[in-house]
Amino acid sequence: MLLTVGKTDGFLCGACAAIEANKIFLKALKGGRITEEEQDKYKGYLLVFLGGNRGGYLLQ
Numbered sequence: 001m002l003l004t005v006g007k008t009d010g011f012l013c014g015a016c017a018a019i020e021a022n023k024i025f026l027k028a029l030k031g032g033r034i035t036e037e038e039q040d041k042y043k044g045y046l047l048v049f050l051g052g053n054r055g056g057y058l059l060q
Contacts, residue, residue, distance in 0.1 A: 014040040021045035 014037065016024075024042045028034050034042075 014044045016041035
């Protein structure tokens, strides 16, 4: 999935569940190497999490 920011910038993100995102986070926290696929999955999870309507905040 390609998310476009502005007119020319963009970045890739993938989908994953909270459990998988947590495993990726803990791996990075312990100093492990994170693959590009893992980075994309974590970014995707974080965007969905932050984009949720929590506490009255919305991302636009």
